[in-house]
Amino acid sequence: MRFMFRPVLLLLALVCSSAQAQLSIEITGGGANQIPIGVLRFAGEQVLAQNISDIVEADLQRSGRFRMLFAGSVDPLPTEVAQVNFGDWKNRNADAVVIGSVVRLADGRFEARFRLLDVPKQVQIGGVAFTLSAQQVRATAHRIADVVYEKLTGDRGVFSTRIAYVVKQGNRYELQIADADGVGAQTALASREPIISPTWSPDGTRLAYVSFENKKPVVYVHSLLSGQRQVVANFKGSNSAPAWSADGRQLAVVLSKDGGSQIYLIGADGSNPRRITNSGSIDTEPFFTPDAQSIYFTSDRGGSPQIYRMSAIGGEAERVTFDGSYNVSPRVSSDGKTLVYIARDGGRFELKSLDLASRQGQTLTDGQHDESPSFAPNGKMILYATQINNRGSLAAVSSDGRVKQRLSVQAADVREPAWGPFFNN
Amino acid sequence: MKKLIALLAAAVLAGCASTPELESKAGVEDRTPTTAVPAQPGVTAVTPIAPKADQLPNALKDPKNILSKRSVFFDYDSDRIRDEFRPLLQAHGKYLGDHAGAKMLVQGNADERGSREYNLALGQRRAEAIKRMLALMGARDAQIDAVSLGEEKPRCTEQSEACWAENRRGDLLHSGEF
Numbered sequence: 001m002r003f004m005f006r007p008v009l010l011l012l013a014l015v016c017s018s019a020q021a022q023l024s025i026e027i028t029g030g031g032a033n034q035i036p037i038g039v040l041r042f043a044g045e046q047v048l049a050q051n052i053s054d055i056v057e058a059d060l061q062r063s064g065r066f067r068m069l070f071a072g073s074v075d076p077l078p079t080e081v082a083q084v085n086f087g088d089w090k091n092r093n094a095d096a097v098v099i100g101s102v103v104r105l106a107d108g109r110f111e112a113r114f115r116l117l118d119v120p121k122q123v124q125i126g127g128v129a130f131t132l133s134a135q136q137v138r139a140t141a142h143r144i145a146d147v148v149y150e151k152l153t154g155d156r157g158v159f160s161t162r163i164a165y166v167v168k169q170g171n172r173y174e175l176q177i178a179d180a181d182g183v184g185a186q187t188a189l190a191s192r193e194p195i196i197s198p199t200w201s202p203d204g205t206r207l208a209y210v211s212f213e214n215k216k217p218v219v220y221v222h223s224l225l226s227g228q229r230q231v232v233a234n235f236k237g238s239n240s241a242p243a244w245s246a247d248g249r250q251l252a253v254v255l256s257k258d259g260g261s262q263i264y265l266i267g268a269d270g271s272n273p274r275r276i277t278n279s280g281s282i283d284t285e286p287f288f289t290p291d292a293q294s295i296y297f298t299s300d301r302g303g304s305p306q307i308y309r310m311s312a313i314g315g316e317a318e319r320v321t322f323d324g325s326y327n328v329s330p331r332v333s334s335d336g337k338t339l340v341y342i343a344r345d346g347g348r349f350e351l352k353s354l355d356l357a358s359r360q361g362q363t364l365t366d367g368q369h370d371e372s373p374s375f376a377p378n379g380k381m382i383l384y385a386t387q388i389n390n391r392g393s394l395a396a397v398s399s400d401g402r403v404k405q406r407l408s409v410q411a412a413d414v415r416e417p418a419w420g421p422f423f424n425n
Numbered sequence: 426m427k428k429l430i431a432l433l434a435a436a437v438l439a440g441c442a443s444t445p446e447l448e449s450k451a452g453v454e455d456r457t458p459t460t461a462v463p464a465q466p467g468v469t470a471v472t473p474i475a476p477k478a479d480q481l482p483n484a485l486k487d488p489k490n491i492l493s494k495r496s497v498f499f500d501y502d503s504d505r506i507r508d509e510f511r512p513l514l515q516a517h518g519k520y521l522g523d524h525a526g527a528k529m530l531v532q533g534n535a536d537e538r539g540s541r542e543y544n545l546a547l548g549q550r551r552a553e554a555i556k557r558m559l560a561l562m563g564a565r566d567a568q569i570d571a572v573s574l575g576e577e578k579p580r581c582t583e584q585s586e587a588c589w590a591e592n593r594r595g596d597l598l599h600s601g602e603f
Contacts, residue, residue, distance in 0.1 A: 130456050143456075191471035194577035196541050213471045215530060215603045216572035217545060227469050238549045238573045241542045254546070256571075259553065261546035282546040298543055305543055328540040342540060349539060371540055390584070416541070 026406045034067040035095050035152050042100035042112065043077040048137050052112055055141030056098065059159040059181065060148060063380075064403025069094055077101075081115065086122045094119045096152055100144070109133050114144050116151055126151045138183065158376045162420040163383060164188075164198045164207055165394060168413040175209060177224070180376075180419070182407050188222060189229075197241055200420045201248045201268075207418075208232065208242035208251055208268075219253050221268055232270040243286045243295075244268075245312070252276075252286035252295055263297060265313075276314030288312060289332050296320065296330035296339065307341055321354070323361070329372060332356075333379035338399065340364070340373045340382055351384055351397065364401040374419045381405075383417045480601045484520070491516045497555055499593040501536075502547070504554040514555065517597055518562020521569070529569045530598040531555045536589035537576045548573030555595045 039057040060066040069092055078084045079101040089097050100114035109131055116126035126147055132140045139160065146157030158180055167174045173195045178185040189195060193212040200207060205225055210217045217240045219233040233239035237256030244251055248268065255264050258275065263286045266273040277283040281301040288295055289312075296309050299317070304325040310317040321327035326344035333340075339354045343363075351365040351373055369387040376383065379399060386395045388406070392413035396405040408414065485492050497510045506514065521527055533552030535544035552571035559569060581588035 128456055187468045189469045189471065193471070194574075196545075196575075196577065211471065212574065212577060215532070215598075216570070217575070222469070227467055229469060236570055238545060240545050240575075254542070256549045256553070256573075261549050282543070282550065284546045285540065285542045298540070305540075326539065328543050344539065369538075 026408075032400070032402055034065060036067045036069055036093050037096045037098065037148075037152070038069040038071045038089060038092075038094050039098045040071045040074060040100075041077055042102050042114065043079050045100070045102040045112075047102060047104050048110065049134065050137050050141075052100065052102065052114075052137060052141045052144065053098075055138055056114075056145045056148065059142060059145035059157075062181065062405065063149060063157075063159075064398055064405075065149070065153055079113075079115075081117060081122075081124050084117060084122075086117075086119060089119045096125075096148075098144075098148060105131070112140050112144075114147075116148050138179065142179065142181075155380055156378045156422065158378050158381070158419075158422070160423055161377060162204070164200065164418045164420065165414055166195050166198065166416040167409060168194075168392070168415070169411070175207070175222075177207075177420075188224060188227075196416055198416055198418045199242055199244060200418055201244050202246055202421055203248055204421045204423055206248075206268075208244065210240045210242070219251070221251075230269065232268065233264075233266055233273070235273075241284050241286060243288055245288050246290060246292035252288065254284045254286070263295070263314075277310070277317075278314075285329055287330050287332060290334050290336050296332060298328045298330065307339070327352075331373050331375055331382075333375050333399070334377055335379055338379065340375065342371050342373065351382065353382075353399065353401075362401060364397045364399075365395070365404075367395070370395075372416055374417050376419050377422045381419075383419050385415045385417055481599065485599050492520055495597040497551075497595040497597075498590060499551055499595070501589075501593065504547075504550040506554055506558050511558075514558045515562045518559040518564045521559060521565070522563025525565070525568075526600075527568060528600045529559070529564070530603040531559075531569055531571045532578075532596045532598065533571070533573045534578060534580075534592055534594045534596070535573075535576050536592045537579060537584075538589070541575055541577070545573045545575030545577075548575045551593075551595045555597070 039053050041053045045051050057068055061068050078099050097117045097119055098114060102110055102112045104110055111129055111131055113129040115124050118125045128147055130140045142159040145159040149157035161180045162177055163180055164177050167176055171192055173191045174187045175189040175195050175198055176185045176187050191213050196210045198207050198209040207222045210219055217238045219239045219242050220229045221232050222229040233253050235255050235257035239255055241254040242251045250265050250267055253264055253266055254261050261282050261284050262275055263277040263283050264273045264275050279301045281299055283297055283299045285298040286295045293312055294309050295312050296307060298305050299308050305328050306319055307321040307327050307330045308317040309320050324343050327341055329342045331340050337356055339356055341352055342349050343352045348368050349370050350363055351370045352363050354361045367386045371385050373382050373384040381396050381398055383396045386393055392415040394407040394414050394417045484490050487493055491513055494513050531552045533548035535547040552573055556569045556571040579592045581591045
């Protein structure tokens with residue numbers, strides 16, 4: 001077993017045609033047991049506006065689970081298994097090689113074909129041919145990276161998923177959505193008042209969030225298909241902290257309409273609010289477990305804010321965190337095994353994880369102001385908000401704490417990240 | 426000439442793809458990539474309704490009147506009304522009691538440290554503490570909406586205790602100001 005821990009510092013300057021500020025991603029740490037892989041240029045890919053092979057390589061690199069081997073210039077580029085110089089790749093200790101080709105089709109679209117090759121065995125272990133339009137180059141590359149990632153790591157790739165976050169520039173707040181690599185940011189909502197707590201519906205077509213445009217917090221559900229949005233909770237007092245149930249039909253929200261901040265279930269259309277906590281304390285930040293059976297939440301019923309768990313229909317709550325006097329913002333991984341949360345340690349706010357079966361805990365970050373964690377749908381990375389030079393920035397860390405990434409936008413505060421779900425094709 | 430090159434190129438590419446036909450198709454599935462979320466329909470812009478502060482009664486605007494003071498400050502992680510703010514709340518409570526048609530929005534705030542949603546709940550607790558005190562001083566429950574802005578609208582943005590103290594605050598807004 002090779003053990004690799006090589007600090008990688010790679011700045012991907014992400015090109016974009018729009019005038020909008022883009023997220024750039026900096027990787028500041030390397031994973032263990034990285035898989036050595038070479039991604040060759042795809043024969044003929046210059047007919048596309050962007051090289052598919054470059055995007056695939058950047059995706060794999062960013063995950064921290066691969067060690068990219070410089071492919072160099074190979075002429076002619078291999079497109080078939082038999083054309084690959086396996087001896088050369090074996091000498092460089094490559095485990096796998098990606099080759100591919102792009103051709104223009106008669107109807108103006110393109111066909112991109114790739115093969116994933118096992119170097120020691122000298123066989124093909126994966127391959128897909130995609131038919132794509134000129135606008136689908138990045139989507140295709142992310143799908144290829146997803147296949148490579150899954151074949152080699154056994155985990156589903158998240159390169160085709162999207163993220164949402166809030167950008168504050170002066171007094172302007174924008175809820176933006178971008179590809180998981182930070183490229184292609186689009187603004188879903190622009191406001192002069194704060195927007196917080198965006199969260200994706202399980203099918204990835206809607207976002208619930210809290211907007212302060214009416215001088216108080218109100219919960220909305222925003223359709224990304226139509227751009228239409230609907231008020232879900234605008235009761236007397238404050239309305240906040242939306243969390244989707246697994247079927248997307250209802251939300252857990254925090255309302256103060258009956259005094260104090262308490263957790264309620266409400267239809268995703270705003271119907272039938274019913275209270276599920278009854279404490280004289282703060283109960284907030286509900287989060288449904290993936291099996292929809294339980295809700296984790298933050299409460300100060302024990303004197304300090306701690307994380308609790310209760311049945312998704314309410315009832316008795318059991319305390320989950322015990323160390324320290326400030327543990328908030330619980331999120332559970334998609335396999336239900338890991339809890340991540342924000343803990344105050346001295347004056348610092350750090351991201352911690354807790355294995356729910358073994359109760360083994362780990363501190364994943366060493367920031368001063370880390371907050372708002374959000375799991376990637378495969379549970380392998382956690383996106384969160386941090387501060388760099390007194391400005392909000394997004395960062396991501398692998399669930400084992402080894403791989404760290406920073407995502408930043410020039411001259412803007414970025415906060416409140418939410419990683420979207422897998423897209424089922 | 427350009428056309429000829431393009432044709433040649435296409436022919437060459439087509440040739441490449443079709444030469445080892447049998448092997449080339451083996452293990453290669455055909456798919457069409459789909460984007461994770463359908464294309465955005467564009468930006469939804471929000472324009473808040475502007476309040477009409479010019480209609481405010483003079484008593485609330487006169488700097489010499491205690492009613493012109495609108496902020497109550499709190500200790501760290503606390504919603505206790507400090508004694509120094511009782512006269513102020515007494516004046517506003519009496520004003521609401523005397524003006525049955527008047528409404529008030531109490532906005533609670535928190536300093537920036539920690540979770541935004543937990544801070545929203547802390548701000549709510551402060552707003553409700555102010556509302557309770559106003560009710561003791563003569564205001565009716567239905568006149569007041571106690572809400573929270575959490576840490577989202579800081580008055581001071583430096584990371585210092587003086588600044589945080591300024592942000593642990595409740596603001597009283599009368600009809601016309603919200």
